Amino acid sequence: MKIAIVEDDINMRKSLEIAIGDYPEFEIRSFKNAKDALKHLDDSFDLVITDINMPGMDGIEFVKTLEGRYDVIIMTGNATLSRAIESIQLGVKDFLLKPFEIETLVTAIKRSDTVRQKVKTAPAKSGDGEQNGFLAHSPALEKLIALADRAARTDATVLLMGESGVGKEVFARYIHEHSPRAKKPFVAINMAAIPENLIESELFGFEKGAFTDAIEAKPGQFEAADGGTLFLDEIGEMPYGVQAKLLRAIQEREVQRLGSAKPVKVDVRIISATNAQLEQKIAADAFREDLYYRLNTIPLRIPPLRERREEILPIAETVLARNCERYELGEKRFGETARDELLAYGWPGNIRELIAVVERAAILSDGEEITPEALFLESRGLKRERSIASMERELIAEVLETCRNDHAEASRMLGMSPGVLKQKIETYNL
Numbered sequence: 001m002k003i004a005i006v007e008d009d010i011n012m013r014k015s016l017e018i019a020i021g022d023y024p025e026f027e028i029r030s031f032k033n034a035k036d037a038l039k040h041l042d043d044s045f046d047l048v049i050t051d052i053n054m055p056g057m058d059g060i061e062f063v064k065t066l067e068g069r070y071d072v073i074i075m076t077g078n079a080t081l082s083r084a085i086e087s088i089q090l091g092v093k094d095f096l097l098k099p100f101e102i103e104t105l106v107t108a109i110k111r112s113d114t115v116r117q118k119v120k121t122a123p124a125k126s127g128d129g130e131q132n133g134f135l136a137h138s139p140a141l142e143k144l145i146a147l148a149d150r151a152a153r154t155d156a157t158v159l160l161m162g163e164s165g166v167g168k169e170v171f172a173r174y175i176h177e178h179s180p181r182a183k184k185p186f187v188a189i190n191m192a193a194i195p196e197n198l199i200e201s202e203l204f205g206f207e208k209g210a211f212t213d214a215i216e217a218k219p220g221q222f223e224a225a226d227g228g229t230l231f232l233d234e235i236g237e238m239p240y241g242v243q244a245k246l247l248r249a250i251q252e253r254e255v256q257r258l259g260s261a262k263p264v265k266v267d268v269r270i271i272s273a274t275n276a277q278l279e280q281k282i283a284a285d286a287f288r289e290d291l292y293y294r295l296n297t298i299p300l301r302i303p304p305l306r307e308r309r310e311e312i313l314p315i316a317e318t319v320l321a322r323n324c325e326r327y328e329l330g331e332k333r334f335g336e337t338a339r340d341e342l343l344a345y346g347w348p349g350n351i352r353e354l355i356a357v358v359e360r361a362a363i364l365s366d367g368e369e370i371t372p373e374a375l376f377l378e379s380r381g382l383k384r385e386r387s388i389a390s391m392e393r394e395l396i397a398e399v400l401e402t403c404r405n406d407h408a409e410a411s412r413m414l415g416m417s418p419g420v421l422k423q424k425i426e427t428y429n430l
Ligand SMILES: Nc1ncnc2c1ncn2[C@@H]1O[C@H](COP(=O)(O)OP(=O)(O)OP(=O)(O)O)[C@@H](O)[C@H]1O
Pocket: 089, 130, 133, 134, 135, 136, 162, 163, 164, 165, 166, 167, 168, 169, 170, 171, 275, 351, 352, 355
């Protein structure tokens, strides 16, 4: 197995070289920056291990440039953890929180190898793919869905706010599909994914000759979404200069292609999403306040997964079953400790991270039972001590048994209000 290590810190780089050099099955090349690595990476490499904080191109930009051609393991410190989470969006499956043991890195390397082999030989089942709808429910989610249902009936702009991976896009599609516009197009455009100088022409289109490369006229996404919904993802990344034009398009309900003086009428509902604090951007003069109010008629704040823990196990079970079927793994289930760990972990990458972890655990576990080792959450900083959550779960289970499931009695014994107890019973799946 050929591995590229990209790390600017010479001590760290050398110690990784030496440590991994002990394993004859791994062939290593190390690079002191991303540019260097890009020059030498070719088909012979199987895996890239990279740091995040590096001079020049940083680890995340580097991973973007690789465009999924290699499996990647990210090494991250606490300070760059939120950036490591971004990498999950780019398809990175394992990241290692520094400081880590060399054995943990070796385990991560072997996991990546095993997954690659198994996925390669797996029967390619079609029709699985992205599925729509919600994988699990919780009181917090029900409330949001009720709001989304009400918003769907109107043409009001909706602003979805929440951390990476909480389901902002899932909600955007949900609103579209439950709106009178459902049969018309849903067009998504991600401000962070398009080079800044192209955003304007993407949105509004252009006429032939509007700029050097405009050899043919092209309608923008506004026109493409006519009658339907335009989803502006990562709206906080929209260049300031384009914001005024967007505001005008929303207010006047018409757009002007670049290089044209003629306005075109469009009928679109705008949903936008951000994981940034737009208020801070406004204070820093990076986002227009008037546009913010225009986009924010109905604000929907999607809480992180750690604030709706009762969804963790049901989502995990569904994803597990789905992958067992997809890769023909037979039936598997989570062991007790694995469940405890799923509940105890913080899920900074939210549902996206949970789905990725469970998918790998399904493929990587040999037996019928998913073990904590297969989840590999300690690489993400989860301590293997018994979590408070697992102790609490055990205590509640014991008390419930003692009171023969009499909730009123149990809540008295635990000194916990019946409401809280009911919630915990749901959370812990008791
Ligand atoms: N409630 C949910 N039920 C089922 N799947 C979900 C749910 N929420 C999120 N997902 C899945 O999690 C992944 C991330 O969701 P989504 O892309 O909507 O997140 P996001 O909030 O837009 O994140 P980002 O800010 O990183 O773009 C997707 O694969 C999506 O299908």
